Amino acid sequence: MAHVTIDQNDTEAALIEATGYDDHFHEHHHGDKYQSGFIGHYIFSMDHKIIARQFLITGIFWALIGAAMSIVFRLQLGFPEADLTWIKPILGKWIVVNDGIGSLSQEFYYALVTMHGTILVFFVLTAGLSGTFSNLLIPLQLGARDMASPFLNMLSYWFFFLAGVVMFYSLFLSTGPFSGGWTAYPPLSALPQASTGSGTGMTLWLVSLTLFVVSVLLGGINYITTVLNLRTKGMSMWRMPLPIWAFFVTAILGLLSFPVLASGFFMLMMDRGLGTSFFLNEIFINGQALDRVGGSPVLYQHLFWFLGHPEVYIIILPAMGIVSEVLSVHARKPIFGYTAMVLSILAIGFLSFIVWAHHMFMSGVNPWLSNFFVVFTLIIAVPSAVKVFNWITTLYGGNIRFNSAMLFSIGFVSMFISGGLTGIFLGNSAIDIVMHDTYFVVAHFHIVMGIAAFFGMFAGIYHWYPKMFGRFMNETLGRIHFWGTMIGAYAIFWPMHYLGMAGVPRRYYSFETFDAFKHFGPMNKFITVAAIVVFALQVLFVINFFYSIFKGKRMKTKNPYGANTLEWTTPIDAGHGNWDGKIPVVHRWAYDYGKDGKEYITQITPLEEGEVAGDH
Amino acid sequence: MEVADINKPLTHRNKIHPKLFALWISFASIIMMFGALTSAYIVKSAAGNWLEYQLPTQFFYSTGVILLCSLTLHISFSSFVKEKEWMYKSMLLLSFVLGISFVVIQYYGWQSLYAHGVDLKASISGSFMYLITGLHAIHILAGVTAMVVAIIHAFSLPFVVTEKRKLRFRLVCHYWHFVDFLWIYLFGFLMFYK
Numbered sequence A: 001m002a003h004v005t006i007d008q009n010d011t012e013a014a015l016i017e018a019t020g021y022d023d024h025f026h027e028h029h030h031g032d033k034y035q036s037g038f039i040g041h042y043i044f045s046m047d048h049k050i051i052a053r054q055f056l057i058t059g060i061f062w063a064l065i066g067a068a069m070s071i072v073f074r075l076q077l078g079f080p081e082a083d084l085t086w087i088k089p090i091l092g093k094w095i096v097v098n099d100g101i102g103s104l105s106q107e108f109y110y111a112l113v114t115m116h117g118t119i120l121v122f123f124v125l126t127a128g129l130s131g132t133f134s135n136l137l138i139p140l141q142l143g144a145r146d147m148a149s150p151f152l153n154m155l156s157y158w159f160f161f162l163a164g165v166v167m168f169y170s171l172f173l174s175t176g177p178f179s180g181g182w183t184a185y186p187p188l189s190a191l192p193q194a195s196t197g198s199g200t201g202m203t204l205w206l207v208s209l210t211l212f213v214v215s216v217l218l219g220g221i222n223y224i225t226t227v228l229n230l231r232t233k234g235m236s237m238w239r240m241p242l243p244i245w246a247f248f249v250t251a252i253l254g255l256l257s258f259p260v261l262a263s264g265f266f267m268l269m270m271d272r273g274l275g276t277s278f279f280l281n282e283i284f285i286n287g288q289a290l291d292r293v294g295g296s297p298v299l300y301q302h303l304f305w306f307l308g309h310p311e312v313y314i315i316i317l318p319a320m321g322i323v324s325e326v327l328s329v330h331a332r333k334p335i336f337g338y339t340a341m342v343l344s345i346l347a348i349g350f351l352s353f354i355v356w357a358h359h360m361f362m363s364g365v366n367p368w369l370s371n372f373f374v375v376f377t378l379i380i381a382v383p384s385a386v387k388v389f390n391w392i393t394t395l396y397g398g399n400i401r402f403n404s405a406m407l408f409s410i411g412f413v414s415m416f417i418s419g420g421l422t423g424i425f426l427g428n429s430a431i432d433i434v435m436h437d438t439y440f441v442v443a444h445f446h447i448v449m450g451i452a453a454f455f456g457m458f459a460g461i462y463h464w465y466p467k468m469f470g471r472f473m474n475e476t477l478g479r480i481h482f483w484g485t486m487i488g489a490y491a492i493f494w495p496m497h498y499l500g501m502a503g504v505p506r507r508y509y510s511f512e513t514f515d516a517f518k519h520f521g522p523m524n525k526f527i528t529v530a531a532i533v534v535f536a537l538q539v540l541f542v543i544n545f546f547y548s549i550f551k552g553k554r555m556k557t558k559n560p561y562g563a564n565t566l567e568w569t570t571p572i573d574a575g576h577g578n579w580d581g582k583i584p585v586v587h588r589w590a591y592d593y594g595k596d597g598k599e600y601i602t603q604i605t606p607l608e609e610g611e612v613a614g615d616h
Numbered sequence B: 001m002e003v004a005d006i007n008k009p010l011t012h013r014n015k016i017h018p019k020l021f022a023l024w025i026s027f028a029s030i031i032m033m034f035g036a037l038t039s040a041y042i043v044k045s046a047a048g049n050w051l052e053y054q055l056p057t058q059f060f061y062s063t064g065v066i067l068l069c070s071l072t073l074h075i076s077f078s079s080f081v082k083e084k085e086w087m088y089k090s091m092l093l094l095s096f097v098l099g100i101s102f103v104v105i106q107y108y109g110w111q112s113l114y115a116h117g118v119d120l121k122a123s124i125s126g127s128f129m130y131l132i133t134g135l136h137a138i139h140i141l142a143g144v145t146a147m148v149v150a151i152i153h154a155f156s157l158p159f160v161v162t163e164k165r166k167l168r169f170r171l172v173c174h175y176w177h178f179v180d181f182l183w184i185y186l187f188g189f190l191m192f193y194k
């Protein structure tokens, strides 16, 4: 039999031994061979907990690069007359010195904007967010020993890593990385001669993102299979904690939408390399007509946004799931309207597939067809509002702990409201025709997606940090991080609404020559300064993160927050397989807080005699 | 690799093995990919400027071959389960040969199209045809590779029918039947959607 010594003071472990499910784990896993050696343990690990950390740390790396890029182009935008020669040691020829004044070259400005978008959307907020927390929490919160296929899971990370290597390499090309915007619309992306970044830069962009699609698919297949097949006894779908619901639907969205993007990529590759004209028609370059006819660039936009819109929900749903959990745990209250929360996740997931053309109101799409997309787009506001209402109601009357995780969760709700409201403006095609491609759109999606998703991610990191590293992050630094970022983020993006309403177009290198926009100079300066401050605060966060891995306050008890979910029943330094002896069996939903006079009741606690389950 | 077995004991709740389940989910992805291409095809063809052409006769032969291949693979699998070793091995080899033939016949089909002036660049309809059938052929090659692995297993391991080997073989079969039906759909689509 298994040799598991139970510390009798450890009531949870004792409970699991008494009521758990014996899967004969230890008979199979004497000295888990996958944990032997540094390489097997930390590099080609198949333990979902390690893979989660790999995703997270890679994500942080990319976040720093992507954010630093935005600081560089914001400097150029906010202080066009300033001397940027001091960045020359890093950027080299991309800083052009004229009359002793260095400024960012125009090509590279576009390249930076493009890379910033690509990196943040795909590498940070998709892989870094969903990759990290799906990996960490799906097996732990469901009571599984690992993913359905740990091997595919490992591959998923390494495809992501490879995608990163290729993209990183493209930054150093003499012609620069791709510079046609993160959406990579043709013809800039389809014709290598279209601009400097359209050559090798675009080729590598395509290679990198194709690898990335593979990574997402491998991950998604695994997440879905695990959720549907490997839940422990008693963990019915309707007892799953909300993060799992969110990750599950996220994985489905990715699985169904990324292949469509891949199709678009294949067509783009053929246009670039084999001379087809899927996306090209009657193009002139340098006064020369090309013989490429018959295609349509709008076709690419359809394929792109068929992924692109679900993609924004792929980014936000995991954050929503995390926030739902953190709000409930730290308000010491059950989540309000659990069923409604699940249904709204499903509704958002479904609707996200039928609204993509709201990104194309200005692309010459039939205005009559646009109306359908307007209606579906506006309907998304309904499940979104349900969620917001439930979060606020969960907070209402709660016994709130204002720690960093909680603060970021509340900040998330605030950001989601602000950005969601501007979405409703843009969703009306009549308004969007004016607003499209202005800073109003930039403000909308940075608040609702960029900042909100980052806040969800921060909430998750502060909350589950002890689960990942056995230590806590510094709370004081965490709160400084929160308040600074919260105020700073609004300072950056709020003014952009005004810019947008005044018609200032996005992605322009300079507004010097536009009389109508000149007077926004000071506002642009203000935004840049705010961006620098916010960036500095993120550096503070990263320092806190790495410092705490080694020096943070130790986690002494298994369940420091008094939370109900299963991840807090594993040993503090859980190995591959998560639980030493039996696996816990679940008797109730995850949100029995403040029930029957008890502060919290873990999911592994059997119902008392005559007790009515909390989820009914 | 035995890795996935870390979860083996937990499969108590399933009638279907998680790996098989995962494979089915991946079919959804593949369907979306080809669904995107055929939808784009429909949209583009409606926009006019569309070259019409006859599908090469080779594609009819290849359709027959791939159907046959599904059949032989199925026989091979059921023979394996019934412990009929000779039938299992010979049918597996035959399936492999048929699988390779499919790709070869497709190749001749492309050549004949090309000879009739439907080349890669002449018209979007041609470009779509090459892309769709080419991408499908890549999926077939993946299936052929899986068959190679199955053949290596068949001839290097002692002949015992275990649950694990049944599962592995079943994965190969399901994938193959899937790309088979995928071809029927694509072929029908290319033939009838004008």
Ligand code: HEM
Residues within 6 Å of the ligand: A183, A312, A313, A315, A316, A358, A359, A377, A378, A380, A381, A384, A419, A420, A421, A422, A423, A424, A425, A426, A427, A428, A432, A435, A436, A437, A441, A444, A445, A448, A449, A450
């Ligand atoms: C009530 C909900 C929402 C509505 C009605 C809405 C509507 C829109 C519309 C119409 C646009 C196109 C604007 C244009 O380009 O002219 C847009 C852009 C965008 N939205 Fe939303 N949105 C909503 C929520 C969200 C959420 C939750 C996210 C992400 C988590 C998001 C992310 C984006 C992004 C990334 C873009 C810009 C993409 C680009 O052009 O680069 N939106 N939104």
Ligand SMILES: [Cu+2]
Residues within 6 Å of the ligand: A308, A309, A312, A355, A356, A358, A359
């Ligand atoms: Cu959208």
